[in-house]
Amino acid sequence: MKKIHVLLSLILMALAGGAVAVNQGSEFTYQGELMASGAPANGTYDFEFYLFLVDQNGSDVGMVTVDDVTVTNGVFSVEIDYGHPVFTGDAYWLEVAVREGASGGSYTTLAPRQPITATPYALGLVPGAIVDGNAGGPNSASITGINPSSSSGRGLMGMSTTSSGNGTGVRGEAASTNGNATGVFGLLTNAAASGAGIKGQNNGTAGYGVWGQGGSGATGVLGQTNSSTRYGVWAFNSGNGVGLRAESSGNLIEAWDFSPVDKRFQVDNNGNVSADGTYTSPAADFAEMLPAVKGLEPADVLVIGEDGRLTRSTKAYQTAVAGVYSTKPAFLGGMKDNLDIDANVPLAVVGIIPVKVNSENGAIKPGDMLTASNMAGHAMRADSSAPNGSVIGKSLGTLDEEIGVISMLVILQ
Numbered sequence: 414m415k416k417i418h419v420l421l422s423l424i425l426m427a428l429a430g431g432a433v434a435v436n437q438g439s440e441f442t443y444q445g446e447l448m449a450s451g452a453p454a455n456g457t458y459d460f461e462f463y464l465f466l467v468d469q470n471g472s473d474v475g476m477v478t479v480d481d482v483t484v485t486n487g488v489f490s491v492e493i494d495y496g497h498p499v500f501t502g503d504a505y506w507l508e509v510a511v512r513e514g515a516s517g518g519s520y521t522t523l524a525p526r527q528p529i530t531a532t533p534y535a536l537g538l539v540p541g542a543i544v545d546g547n548a549g550g551p552n553s554a555s556i557t558g559i560n561p562s563s564s565s566g567r568g569l570m571g572m573s574t575t576s577s578g579n580g581t582g583v584r585g586e587a588a589s590t591n592g593n594a595t596g597v598f599g600l601l602t603n604a605a606a607s608g609a610g611i612k613g614q615n616n617g618t619a620g621y622g623v624w625g626q627g628g629s630g631a632t633g634v635l636g637q638t639n640s641s642t643r644y645g646v647w648a649f650n651s652g653n654g655v656g657l658r659a660e661s662s663g664n665l666i667e668a669w670d671f672s673p674v675d676k677r678f679q680v681d682n683n684g685n686v687s688a689d690g691t692y693t694s695p696a697a698d699f700a701e702m703l704p705a706v707k708g709l710e711p712a713d714v715l716v717i718g719e720d721g722r723l724t725r726s727t728k729a730y731q732t733a734v735a736g737v738y739s740t741k742p743a744f745l746g747g748m749k750d751n752l753d754i755d756a757n758v759p760l761a762v763v764g765i766i767p768v769k770v771n772s773e774n775g776a777i778k779p780g781d782m783l784t785a786s787n788m789a790g791h792a793m794r795a796d797s798s799a800p801n802g803s804v805i806g807k808s809l810g811t812l813d814e815e816i817g818v819i820s821m822l823v824i825l826q
Contacts, residue, residue: 440494446487447511453487457514462493465506468526473508481514505529694743698764698823702747703735705758711740712767712818713790714805715760723758726785729773729793732802734785736825737761737768737792761823768792768805768821770812777812783821791816801826 443462447454460482464475475495482489507527510520585597599611613623625634636646648657659665661682668678678688705723709715714726716733726734739761747757770777773786774793784803786793795804804826810819 440492442490443493444488444490445509447484447489448487454484455486456484457481458484458489459512459514459520460491461510461520462491463508463510464495465508465526466503468506468528474505692744696741696743696764698739698742698761698766699744699746700739700742700759700761702745702752702757703760704756707755709738709758710790711738712769713738714769714785714792715758715790716785723760725790726792727787727789729785729787730795730800730803731785732800734803734805735760736805736823737766737821740767763823765809765820765822767818769816770808770819771816772812772814777808777810777819779808779811781808782806783808788816792821 447458459480460478462477462479463473465471465473477493477495479491479493482491505528507529508522508524509527510522512518512520583597585595597611599609611623613621615622623634625632627633634646636644638645650656659680664679664681665684666678666680667676669676675689677690678686680686703723704721705715706718709723709725714737715723715735716726716731717735718724718733723735723738737760739759742759742761743764745759746762768783769791770783771786771788771791771793773788773791774796777783777794782795782799782804783792783806784795784799785791785805792805794808802825804824806821806824808819809822812819
């Protein structure tokens with residue numbers, strides 16, 4: 414038998430440009446160059462492919478025989494399949510043995526064994542495979558996942574099934590010192606699609622869908638869009654939890670104008686809020702949460718009861734009058750986290766509010782002073798001789814009927 418020499422090269426289906434089917438299994442294409450007596454071999458040969466965990470000695474963990482392989486000008490190509498349980502991320506060495514197909518003789522084992530350095534594209538097709546990619550240049554990618562399908566498939570999917578809660582589905586780490594490297598980069602290239610460049614999802618009871626961590630001077634997570642109608646970062650919670658939570662030993666939230674770059678809004682670590690612009694609201698009053706009896710309603714005229722709690726007014730010109738139950742305050746003071754909502758109500762202090770009124774002291778027109786009436790929780794037009802401390806505000810509306818609700822400017826005097 415002629416002396417045979419093989420130049421080994423492992424070219425998996427994904428790199429060879431072959432038709433890689435969706436849900437591809439563990440089979441891959443092996444291509445090599447077979448030399449006989451220093452010249453490219455031609456003819457039919459039988460091959461044995463042994464898989465080892467070490468580069469020398471040891472026992473093989475898998476073997477595949479491929480007979481009657483056609484070799485043309487030294488080049489051959491075969492399909493090898495060791496099965497799914499084999500490729501789980503361990504290092505492997507391939508040992509090849511060959512004989513002339515028509516000889517029926519013994520195989521010649523080629524040395525040395527060749528390390529299998531498969532690409533992440535191919536291993537990504539094998540369930541349970543572990544991929545460690547290493548980029549070779551400033552603009553290269555250590556791992557690239559591409560989904561050519563027009564369906565809703567994934568370019569790259571990472572999943573952690575550990576029960577300890579410390580696993581990571583996908584981890585991207587950039588070691589560059591020039592500040593331009595990216596650990597994980599997700600790109601949605603179809604302008605008509607509604608998918609996600611990067612999607613983080615956590616179906617557990619703890620942990621995070623996406624965790625971005627930055628070192629000194631770095632940013633943990635950067636969300637950016639060039640759209641005039643969409644969002645750089647969209648926080649969404651379909652349950653009863655929090656859409657966006659901020660924790661920091663510095664400012665909790667900062668909002669900046671893009672051009673010129675200028676801070677417009679911030680919430681510091683003590684909860685103090687500052688903004689360059691104006692706070693706006695459909696409502697138009699400032700209210701304070703104060704203790705009150707139960708059963709009160711928005712727009713009720715309220716007085717301070719003997720126990721210090723707010724209650725409905727019951728007499729005309731009551732000097733214990735405090736104001737009006739705010740219907741929908743724009744600003745609300747005294748609202749603590751542990752406040753008993755059922756035992757407190759918002760009392761309008763400043764602004765414009767709805768108030769219950771009647772015509773007990775005549776029709777009401779804009780500019781009339783208002784005070785408590787004999788109808789519980791209602792105001793009436795005040796005479797010029799109203800006692801000090803009994804006027805609650807000025808009418809901004811008109812009442813020609815016996816009872817109704819009008820707008821009032823809060824003025825306690």
